Amino acid sequence: MFHTLLQVNPIEGFFFGSGKSMVVGGVAVIIIVGLGLWMWRMEKRIQRLDDTATRQTKSSNESAEA
Amino acid sequence: MSALSNIRFLLQHAIRVELRNRHGIAGLLVFAVAAVYTCYQATGTHAEQESWNALAWVVLLFAGFNAVSKPWADDDEGVRAFLIHAIQPQHWLIARTLYYMVLLGTVSTVTFAAFMLFMGMDHLSGWTAGHYYAGVMLTSTALASLLAMIQALASRAGGGFSLIAVLGLPLIIPVILVSTRYGSDLMRGIAFGDTAHHLLFLATLSAGFFALGYILFPYLWRD
Amino acid sequence: MIQRSWKIGGIALLAYVFWTTFTVPLGPGLLEFRDRNEAASTDWITKRIETYELIGLGTHWTVQPEELRLFIRKGDQITPLPVIDVIDDTHAHAALLLPDTLPSKAWDVLINHPIDGTLFLQNGLFVEGFVVDESAQLPRPQFEERSADLPHHFPFQPRIFETIRNLMLHVPMWFTMFLLMGIAFVASIHQLSKGADGSSLFDLRAEASVQVGMVFGVLGLLTGSLWARYTWGAWWVDDPQLNGALVTVLVYAGYLILRGSVEDERLKARLAAVYNLFAFVILMILLMVLPRFTESLHPGKGGNPGFNSYDLDSSLRAVFYPAVLGWMLLGTWMYRIRLQATRLNQKLHRLNDE
Numbered sequence: 001m002f003h004t005l006l007q008v009n010p011i012e013g014f015f016f017g018s019g020k021s022m023v024v025g026g027v028a029v030i031i032i033v034g035l036g037l038w039m040w041r042m043e044k045r046i047q048r049l050d051d052t053a054t055r056q057t058k059s060s061n062e063s064a065e066a
Numbered sequence: 067m068s069a070l071s072n073i074r075f076l077l078q079h080a081i082r083v084e085l086r087n088r089h090g091i092a093g094l095l096v097f098a099v100a101a102v103y104t105c106y107q108a109t110g111t112h113a114e115q116e117s118w119n120a121l122a123w124v125v126l127l128f129a130g131f132n133a134v135s136k137p138w139a140d141d142d143e144g145v146r147a148f149l150i151h152a153i154q155p156q157h158w159l160i161a162r163t164l165y166y167m168v169l170l171g172t173v174s175t176v177t178f179a180a181f182m183l184f185m186g187m188d189h190l191s192g193w194t195a196g197h198y199y200a201g202v203m204l205t206s207t208a209l210a211s212l213l214a215m216i217q218a219l220a221s222r223a224g225g226g227f228s229l230i231a232v233l234g235l236p237l238i239i240p241v242i243l244v245s246t247r248y249g250s251d252l253m254r255g256i257a258f259g260d261t262a263h264h265l266l267f268l269a270t271l272s273a274g275f276f277a278l279g280y281i282l283f284p285y286l287w288r289d
Numbered sequence: 290m291i292q293r294s295w296k297i298g299g300i301a302l303l304a305y306v307f308w309t310t311f312t313v314p315l316g317p318g319l320l321e322f323r324d325r326n327e328a329a330s331t332d333w334i335t336k337r338i339e340t341y342e343l344i345g346l347g348t349h350w351t352v353q354p355e356e357l358r359l360f361i362r363k364g365d366q367i368t369p370l371p372v373i374d375v376i377d378d379t380h381a382h383a384a385l386l387l388p389d390t391l392p393s394k395a396w397d398v399l400i401n402h403p404i405d406g407t408l409f410l411q412n413g414l415f416v417e418g419f420v421v422d423e424s425a426q427l428p429r430p431q432f433e434e435r436s437a438d439l440p441h442h443f444p445f446q447p448r449i450f451e452t453i454r455n456l457m458l459h460v461p462m463w464f465t466m467f468l469l470m471g472i473a474f475v476a477s478i479h480q481l482s483k484g485a486d487g488s489s490l491f492d493l494r495a496e497a498s499v500q501v502g503m504v505f506g507v508l509g510l511l512t513g514s515l516w517a518r519y520t521w522g523a524w525w526v527d528d529p530q531l532n533g534a535l536v537t538v539l540v541y542a543g544y545l546i547l548r549g550s551v552e553d554e555r556l557k558a559r560l561a562a563v564y565n566l567f568a569f570v571i572l573m574i575l576l577m578v579l580p581r582f583t584e585s586l587h588p589g590k591g592g593n594p595g596f597n598s599y600d601l602d603s604s605l606r607a608v609f610y611p612a613v614l615g616w617m618l619l620g621t622w623m624y625r626i627r628l629q630a631t632r633l634n635q636k637l638h639r640l641n642d643e
Contacts, residue, residue, distance in 0.1 A: 025311035029304045036300035039626060046629045053636045060643055215567065223551045223560050232546050233564065236539035240575050243532060278570055282563045285481050 072153050076161035090136065098129040098177040102184050111186035118189050119249045122181055127242060129177045130170050130206055134213045135230045155287035159214060159279055166210035174206040189253045197258050198249060204268040205245045211272045212237055215279035218286055244268055299618025306612040310457045316437060317348040318445025319410035322398045345379045349404045356403050359383050360432060361396040361414055368427040391416065392425045406437030444602050448520050455516045457608055461616035462509035468617055469502030469624060474569045477562040492558035495565055496548060497628040499541050505620060506538045533576045540568045
């Protein structure tokens with residue numbers, strides 16, 4: 001069982017020694033920040049549509065009353 | 067009418083309706099026996115201990131599920147509209163749970179007897195078979211108290227068999243988990259006293275299902 | 290302002306968590322202490338001076354090799370073993386020089402080194418051919434635990450190794466899911482107690498939080514499955530925690546299917562709330578009771594030598610707590626967006642109808 005782990009070990013050493021882990025970490029950070037920006041924009045867009053819909057509902061109600 | 071006579075009336079009515087339509091109950095038994103016979107064809111009487119246990123519970127579970135998942139005779143809106151004013155919803159749930167206990171108890175007993183007959187009882191001897199049967203009965207009690215509520219929910223939602231399965235099966239998994247473990251404990255020759263806590267857990271689960279249903283059922287029932 | 294800051298804060302926390310999760314190195318540890326003699330000798334005199342090979346992972350034994358100290362321990366009995374030779378950073382040879390009478394056969398192996406600190410291999414040595422007498426006393430050497438002289442690193446855990454990083458993903462997924470299901474539970478109670486007039490305001494909340502919670506539940510299952518493959522050797526194992534997780538995901542899938550099969554809005558709101566309350570309470574009971582019936586492989590339970598509660602040391606906690614908070618904030622944010630979208634959808638439908 002341990003032999004396979006010892007074979008894995010040099011790869012892990014390479015992974016951390018050569019700075020590859022920084023690349024992985026960087027990509028993960030970019031993905032999560034991108035997700036945040038995407039959600040931010042989506043929230044804004046929904047908010048805007050919501051305002052428009054509310055205005056239209058109001059105006060249609062007023063026209064119905066008139 | 068007092069609560070007790072209300073419940074008795076509803077229960078008697080349900081059983082009478084069931085017995086009047088004999089195709090229904092006969093269909094359940096044919097389903098169960100056919101399922102047992104399929105298992106017998108596949109393994110003969112030489113099923114290994116674990117397989118025997120697994121097959122027994124699969125057959126019992128689906129026979130029971132089949133029994134409660136057919137539409138209830140009183141489920142049309144007219145009858146419900148009348149009953150809403152006539153009785154308290156809780157009484158209706160109690161009657162329904164009791165009825166399911168009777169129905170599932172009967173179906174499980176017949177299924178289990180057929181299973182023992184066809185598959186042989188090499189793995190269970192004397193008292194062990196009795197203890198196993200006690201597990202079967204408590205499992206069908208737990209199924210009854212859960213499915214009484216789920217069946218009412220599904221029929222209110224207008225879904226058929228598949229909705230009961232989707233809503234009920236996930237919640238059944240823990241019950242089956244405990245039952246199968248109890249069964250395999252008995253077969254491995256573990257003393258009844260050391261595995262009886264599974265039975266206690268099944269009983270507690272039934273009580274829990276019923277108590278939850280008792281609280282929530284009125285919301286389901288009213289319009 | 291507060292609105293903006295908690296969302297940015299959540300993303301910033303998660304960015305920090307991801308960065309540290311992938312860049313902080315793993316600390317050193319012991320893998321194995323094994324007999325070097327290939328052919329077992331029957332001569333009991335040579336057996337006493339068998340040489341053993343000590344294998345580490347990420348250790349630095351070539352730095353100050355003369356400072357490497359090896360001990361074996363059983364209970365409060367500790368005795369040193371001489372280190373013969375340091376081959377490289379992770380391999381060293383030691384002699385099994387012990388008296389004829391020992392208090393036990395199974396021993397823990399301990400290493401002291403100025404850089405790696407004190408390393409520990411539970412039940413690492415099993416000796417044979419000695420007289421076992423539990424009252425035997427061994428001479429006690431000077432032994433004190435050292436802390437590692439290394440930059441910030443995650444603790445080494447047997448079997449888990451580098452996958453310890455998954456702790457920051459897997460566990461907060463479940464926490465977040467339970468937070469969202471809790472929101473749904475409260476919303477369902479409100480729906481039943483206040484929604485009698487037919488408004489489905491709270492029902493929309495329950496729906497949105499269950500939908501987002503399901504995402505986290507499925508992610509929790511996936512990350513857990515990967516982790517189980519590495520540490521326990523199978524994609525799925527029979528474990529109460531896993532059964533509970535699966536039942537939870539299935540139950541909420543049932544909840545969403547139930548919603549899909551009812552047309553009438555008012556009836557849908559009520560039925561969904563009833564099922565949600567029913568299911569949530571049963572799940573809570575099951576998740577607390579079922580694990581007591583069986584042994585669990587999960588940390589803090591029987592049968593898992595890997596993690597104990599004290600293994601969550603300060604280096605892990607510094608990432609784990611921000612991870613939990615960050616994922617919860619992200620989950621809450623997703624829930625709010627989902628809720629807004631559902632409400633907008635309803636509004637647009639109403640506009641269309643007019």
